[in-house]
Amino acid sequence: MEELKRHNERGVEGLSPEDVLHKWWGYDSFRPVQRDIIDSILAGRDTLALMPTGGGKSLTYQVPALMLEGICIVVTPLIALMKDQVDQLRRRGISAVAVHSGLDSRRIDIALDNCTYGDVKLLYIAPERLATEAFRVRLRRMKVSLIAVDEAHCISQWGYDFRPSYLRIAQIREYLPDTPVLALTASATKLVAEDIMHHLRFGSKNILRTSFARPNLSYVVRSVDDKPQHLFHILRNVEGSGIIYMRTREGCEQLAARLQQEGISANFYHAGLPSVERGLRQDDWREGRIRIMVATNAFGMGIDKADVRLVIHYSMCDSLEAYYQEAGRAGRDGERSYAVLLVDSKDSERITKLFDAEYPPIADIKRIYELVCNYLQIAIGDGEGATLQFNIYDFCFDTHLSHTKVVNALKILEYNNLVTLLDEQDNPAKLMFCCSRDSLYKLNAGGNDMDSMLYAILRLYNGVFTHFRTIDELYIATAANLSAERVHELLRMLWRMHVIRYIPASHSPMILFNSERLPTNDIYIAPETYHQRHRLAEERFRSMLHYATTTDECRSKVIEEYFGSESSEPCGVCDVCRARKALKFDSEQLDNQILSLVASASLSVKEVVDRMSINSNIVVQRIDYLLREGEILVTESGKLKIIE
Secondary structure (H helix, E strand, O other): HHHHHHHHHHHOOOOOOOHHHHHHOOOOOOOOEEEEEEEHHHHOEEEEEEEEEOOOOOOOHHHHHHHHOOOOOEEOOOHHHHHHHHHHHHOOOOEEEEEEEOHHHHHOOOOOHHHOOOOOEEEEOOOHHHHHHHHHHHHHOEEEEEEOOOHHHHHHHOOOOOOOOHHHHHHOOOOOOOOEEEEEEEOOOOOHHHHHHHHEEEEEEEEEEOOOOEEEEEEEEEEOHHHHHHHHHHHHOOEEEEEEEEOOOOHHHHHHHHHHHHHHHEEOOOOOOOOOHHOOOHHHHHHOOOOEEEEOOOOOOOOOOOOEEEEEEEOOOOOOHHHHHOOOOOOOOOOOEEEEEEEOOOOHHHHHHOOOOOOOOOOHHHHHHHHHHHHHHOOOOOOOEEEEEEOOOHHHHHHOHHHHHHHHHHHHHOOOOOOEEEEEEOOOOOEOOOHHHHHHEEEEOHHHHHHHHHHHHHHHOOOOOOOOOOHHHHHHHHHOOHHHHHHHHHHHHHHOOOOOEEEOOOOEEEEOOOOOOHHHOOOOOHHHHHHHHHHHHHHHHHHHHHHHHHHOOOOOHHHHHOOOOOOOOOOOOHHHHHHHHHHHHHHHHHHHHHHHHHHOOOOOOHHHHHHHHHHHHHHHHHHHHHHHHOOEEEOOOOOOEEEO
């Protein structure tokens, strides 16, 4: 073991962690705890790293990945983060690939084969892909140096964002018993941290944490009746780029329109936008062409923008974990930034109603499962492993159910490992020919372009006359020497002529069936996924409510203590700390005025009060303070006198 440790400390190319950091990233030193985490991994130890948003989590697995022989598997649920990380690594000359449900089977096979037989150093993979046979077969042939689990709190059923698909991560450890695991999260309470290490089968407990304090980030809570006007005031007085978080898509669109009317550069972002449009808006904001992004929580994960000066929560979060993650996207460059929470008297009532909606009656959950299976034409006993496109809005319209109720019922079914509702994503185009191969030769449409496209399709895809095949229109366009727009036009022409059955690429959620369809009466909803989670969710919200309503506790201190810090200090820059400083300054000023009056004339308490243009109770309190401190005394004649 000691020999292995010494070997790992210099890496396969004889490079130290600092050498790797400088060679590929251009930095000379690590941030606090980053090097400790890397050393722990190089020593072969399972490690749980608790690091705040923007703390440099990715380097703690990317650096060891380049030092160790083999490939690092990075498990993350965030497709946007995968793409962003892979693009950044490739620009640095580091071989990385991503595998997720948004790719067709051909691309997934190519990516996994490259990981098995090529020189790929980092494989980013969505947790639901871990159970597929395509991955399991390749995994047995891969030389895996490290398993990194991002957003590791998702593995804990006591966490605010539990995802049952994360429980599959422990299964791959059976194939890789000697490979260390690095679990990373920016938000884990003591209970959640213990649960993470348990589910990931840590050989021994090993937690490394950085402080959750953000000295440059000023936390502010404003209780207001008119949120829009207060928001406009903030945006006009704080310069720089910002994010405004809201709960609903409609709210984002409406608020962005109001900001534009006020002359503020803004746009909106949510998961309902096509991925191309989301990417364009993300780029506009990142490059400074848009100042303010009004967004749901779909925005922000994995976005590398260090100079965000302002994060405003227009709606209260239902947990401090979620709030800390999102607020922490401000000020990652270390400069003064602000995290502002706007609250009104109805926020608590709204979130209480949301909690009730998150846990519909168990009978309703079972009924929704039955309706979803019928909608997707899944028979009892069938469906295990199937991933099907699920137009949730169409389903809700057909069944007369609310979108919120359906989503929350599916979440509870997911907690019980029956189905997984995957995020909205790009679903590739599919086609199947409705005619014989000979009939194609008689086509008289589209000219030479049509001939070139058909030839490319027949050369690239087998089985298109017997069943639907996933196709890549850009790949076809390249092979046929046509534009992607022209290929799309020709395919629609063939569809209208009933030559093909064609499903264009789309953007919608998918449902993964984790098990075969069960008879409704056989569905079991475990108490820990329903009653206990409901109770914990309420406890998390009470902590959020305490943060939002306290007037005498440092807000940073409240957050740090929530995450288990035992040595937190007042930050000095939140609204509570600033108010305390102002009060102290005013008190000192008032004390000096009282002492000046007493020194210039022989006055009684009443005479001092009468000469001060301040509330009499406050003046009396300060006189009492000065008496206790021995600054003044009361003479036998009832006059105040300074003690020399």
